[in-house]
Amino acid sequence: MSLKVYSGAKGELVDFVPLEDNKVKMYVCGPTVYNYIHIGNARPFIVFDTVRKYLKYRGYKVTYIQNITDIDDKMINKANELGITVKELADKFSAAYLEDIKALNIETADVIPKATEHIESIITMVSKLIEKEYAYLIDGSVYYDVSKFAGYGKLSRQDMEEIQHGSRVDVDVEKRNPADFALWKAAKPGEPSWDSPWGKGRPGWHIECSAMSAEYFGPQFDIHAGGIDLMFPHHENEVAQSEAASGVSPSVKYWLHNGFITMDKEKMSKSLGNMVLCRDMVDKYGGETVRLYMLSGHFRVPLNFSEDLIVQASQGLKRLYNVTDRLENMLEVASAYPSDNDKKFMNSLQVYRDSFIESMDNDFNTPQAIAVLYNLAKDANMYLDNSGDKISADLINHTLNLFSEFGAVLGILRNIRKKESLPEDLMLLIREREEARRRKDWSRSDQIRDTLNSHGIRLNDTPYGVQWTKTVS
RNA sequence: GGCGCUGUGGCCGAGAGGCUUAGGCAGAGCACUGCAAAUGCUCGCACCCCGGUUCGAAUCCGGGCGGCGCCUCCA
Incomplete structure (x- = not known):
């Protein structure tokens, strides 16, 4: 028996063989912390946590990295909207995120890198891309020149000739090619910024994952995972950045992309506003239930929410x-x-x-x-x-x-063998009920059973005596 | 327009050429029980449509129809 994973590139299952004997380096795209995570966001966290748990179960030594994006347009906009700093926003929702995944019985990542704490690595990688002429500088911003990277579009099977560029207008951008993307964005007034060789600015959308994975894993690692919507352009751009900078290909051996959670067949997303917060479901049904729901379908297939x-x-x-x-x-x-x-x-x-x-x-x-x-x-x-x-x-x-x-x-059934003993008064009630049953005093007996029920204790009369369980909330 | 995913019984959801009654939830009946609860048994013999390949197709091929996603906000 051997582990097989689906390869999008080949369209079939392939054997899973790590780069280095039984060690697995795994990177999962984390949240942008400008809001509480919703059920859809939680899917990759749960399924890839399960992948990690399984790999460990199978004897692999897994190093698991999951980033937190704490600077980008959405962060800046939301912070402005709330009248707080980007840092305050990030701190608040990073903490909330960590709480949420803990409640889902998701193991903490071995490394949780944040973009703002890796500016140096990012600058180093951008510099290298300029040096190697994969990137160009315009007015303090740095763009990746997609035409320089031969394999661009390979991961997501996009043919650059056929691609329809969004009608969305990129106002202040003078890119050479619409497919080019920002590695470094020149600072606008009032935005958080860092010093760089190209003046004050901040990282582009895709560079953090490349820079941080390279910092912790080097130019190659085994698994990169995230939502299917990230495949293009986010992951495609990462491949372009990482492989151009290091000269090593492939940068990632196995890509795992999960399908969406849908609401009435429509993608759940913050922008559509049709979202259900993860924490609300956990509060109402418990983390294990949410996990079981998530894992009840294969992770690549869309899963409807209700x-x-x-x-x-x-x-x-x-x-x-x-x-x-x-x-x-x-x-x-x-x-x-x-x-x-x-x-x-x-x-x-x-x-x-x-x-x-x-x-x-x-x-x-x-x-x-x-x-x-x-x-x-x-x-x-x-x-x-x-x-x-x-x-x-x-x-x-x-x-x-x-x-x-x-x-x-x-990530379920944690409560096996966790049964605590009952408080003394409830134990006494159970004994009293046993006594009542011997007397065939059914009304007293049923009354006690109801009382215990209201305490979340369910009684089962068995041939070997009465047994109790806590009702799952 | 390009690329990709998808269509299974009331609901969810695996499977992938001929025995999986897959499994779960919900429902009905039966057994057990003082009554329950739990559990077990039994039941609905499902695969979008049309062709084709085959001794045999839900599963392969061709063609339709439907749903969804990505194509620079998005897990």
């Missing part, structure tokens, strides 16, 4: 927790020694692991991998149904561990 789909995901997550809770509860009455059937079931566990890996190996097919969890859930439930209290602790532990193992890759 609260109904989030509810579907939360029901699915509940199903998964029901079985792990059930297993945990049985631990209290489990036997010490595995029966022959138990051993058989434990041995069969490897089959689920194999299918899980097979699914994820296939271009990170999370929907298929999730189906493996449901199959395991069903089979474990069935086994529990049939074996009663004869089940062994070994089997339960093995099964729970497997759920945790899969959950760790997908």
